[in-house]
Amino acid sequence: MDEEETAGYAEPCAQCAAVDWGLSEEGRFFCKSCHNVIERTKEVMDLTFIQGANRISTLGRKSKTETAGGRHTWMVCEGFQFILMNQADALLRLGVHPHFKDGVLRQLWRLYLQKSRQAYCVNRVRSAKFRVGDADSDSDSAAEASVASASGTDGESNPCSSPSSKGGSDWSGSADSLCYLTPRQRRSHRLLSLKKTLALIHLALVWSREALTLSDLLGLVNCGSVPYVKAHEQLPEQMKLFGKDALLFTAETVPSHRSLHKEAQDLLLFLQLPAFPPISQQTLLHPGPLSLRYLIDANLPGELHRWVCRVAELAGLFHESRQTFHPESQPTLPRYDLQAAALIIVTMKLLFGLDDHTEWELSNNARSTDGEGAQFNLRRWYKLMQTALNRAQQRRDQDTARRQWRAKKPIFMRKKEKWWIMKKKRVAEQLQICFEKLSSQPSGPKDVTTSSFKFCWGEQKGADGPSLHHTLLDGVVGLKDDLLTPHHHSYWHSSLRPCKPRCQNHFTDLKNTLPNSFVWLLELFCFILDVKPSCLYEEVLSVERRVFAPPTDRARLRNRTETRTRHSAQTSEES
């Protein structure tokens, strides 16, 4: 008896009642005593399965069973999950606490999938795609109509019009990228996109109170430490990307600060998250510590920090309730980086005037000594900063110019374009190799360092200049009635009256009327944060609004005229 093959089949034979089975060449069982062949055959693994029958409600990392073509079917959200986890891993490698990924990010991701009905829920967004072998578009459109009418109240399960076939226009690697790109889905803005993964990461970072601000995250994306543009290259081999996946997984631009923040805000509302863990003064995202970080980066004296904190208090931004997201009391996600920079700018305006006269007069009076008891001299600071800024700006532009956007394995939209895309790629690569050999240098940005600080101040080699962190503000503030008061007594600001919500930003119009020092300081912080000057200007205005016209006083402000007003402000601080 061929024990292994018959696998212990112990039924007696019908004819001779012996239990002596063997396996013929065709795989059929036969009785060795009487050579009676029975129906039973050697069991083979049944690869076919009814699509949708074993649709489980949890999402596994493993890919599905193989299709006839040798590819694995995978869903778009699986692909994005990979990318999200890769991005999170990159952040972990850079030093973020693992709790961010395992505790926070995964939960957020599952919540998102649940809310957008892609997984973890009962009535999933289904696709009629899995009727294999059905190539008739007419019947499909009829089916679509009937399903749509049947699930009228549901509204979300919108089947696709035709299944994936090798030819035709709906050829794509993932199983449901077509569903993803229907106009209805697009309108609902629940689509996954590379921008959304970044927004999720940002929310997770804020929740876990990591020190990375949004501008830091974008900086890491720009220098390539966090995969974004070529993220799809890191997907596993079994996931083949082609067709409509190209629209979803390729990115030719990194989102701007403003758009990513908006995306994060929308996501916050969509996910209906509860109140975030409180951002207290010890958290590095709070204006207190964050402004200190920016002060160090901008080589400003450490003494300014207490003034910044005082301004933050006046603006009502110091308390943790203002800094932490709460569905009722604080429904907007604060822009921590812009806020801190705006506070610093307002403080500088307060102490130095920044109206093209006062600050230079004050710096004329400052004694220019070095070592202990040195005074902070704005002119000297400006000169140091300007040269460093020019250098850094040039380096950034050069790195942008050298950046390589094209992935090694491009995704093809259509089959027929494969050959000419690969041909172009070969030409470009050959050209690149030729010139790399000539210049004996690889292409791409050189010396990519991932540092949170844009400048380096101190005495060591490679520093941008001497550090002014220890200098004192003696020339700017003085003791008056036992309280530290700035010498400069007035404060200027542009019109604080907020425009109608859909009004365009006024910075470009006002730029020529604003003092040069102020504009220069704005541009300095815009370089450090990599945002546009208009965004930062808006934030400065909003801080000023909070300081001078707290929300209860807004009614009074509406009656004022729209010209630049001089406002006297004194801050006092117990020394």
Next chain:
Amino acid sequence: MDDLEKELNPREDMENDDDDADDSCDNSSRKEGSSFKLDLIQPICQKTLHENGFHQSVRLCLEYIREAMLHHRWLEAAEYMASYAQILEDRVNLTAQQYKELVWRISTEILHHHPKSTMDDYNVIYERMKHSGFKHYLKISLEHSFHLMLHGQIEAAKQKLSEAESWRHGKETTSQYQMTKLIQAYRSLLDYIIWNEKKSMLSGNDSFESDSQGMQNYYRQASINLKEILSNPGVWDPFILSYVTMLEFKEDQEEALEVLNKYAYDDSFPPNPNAHVFLYQYLKRHDASQKKLKRVLKTLHFLVPSHELMLEYFSLLLQSGSKKDHQKAVEVVLDMLDFACWRSNLDVWKCLQNSIQNLQTGEDWKSFIEEKMAVRKEWWPALHYTKFHAMKDSEENPELLKVKASLISVLCPDRTLKYSVELESCQE
């Protein structure tokens, strides 16, 4: 391709929705900045409205390349060029042709000046760019073979041109008809060069086991094509010379004469003084009659009065006995001296002196001279007979001074010129 754009653009719109607000307010400032530049800058360097990160990178890269090239910093340009190569993978096909041409021309320019460039690099670039598009295949082939020719690789150049000649691509072939003609012409020229090389090797060798079959082939290929090329109107100087040389070698005089005559006298060909020069030289080589020679030179005189062959014309005219010819000779020399390039040439002035002396033997010469000088009276003295000329001539060429001075009384009898005054002071 259109579908691709349609499909990509809605996607881009979705992404750019939120960036609209940022971009629009920034655009005005950017556009201001770019309008300060001169209009010489090509439009591809300006920022377009919805520029994504990829396009921004390549635009900046191009600006850096341009800066480096303008300042002759070739090493830097090569570095940036390595990063610029990704432009060729751009999916949007609108300006692809423009970019390919840009990349081709910039690359070759950098290779020309880079200290470490080799022929291999050139070959790689030319081959790759040639096959990357249809519109410029022929152009790049031609440039490639020129480059090989200039570096002495005649065989390779010929091979490239033969490949290009047999290239066909539907509508493109007909639209680039002229380019094809050029390619044929240069291939024939290369055939001639090879034939010539073999011939010169042969004459040195003096052996009978020459590659006569190969040479015959070259000869046949070259002559057939050249004959065809020369039937088209145009300026074909090097080609016609090579064709005539081949015909002379084969001693086909009639054909040669016919071709040269056609080249010189056919109205459909653009007026070309060189044609007459070639014809004259050919006739001289083959001992043609003076009448024929004079006839050719007459047309040349009409076209280019200041040609150096005019001296030969002059001598031919003087040799004949007729008075008319002698008068014509004077005219020819005067026409030559109208041009500043012959101003300090002693031979020309001596010829003038001779011819006038010749005329003076006859009668009625004064009226003739007057007639000829009538048109020149106002400006000839300024051209030849100023004090400055006198000083210069006395320093450089005293004999010229004498010759010129002696002619003053003949040419400009009624004017007192400083020239003679100087001469008197010199003679003292």
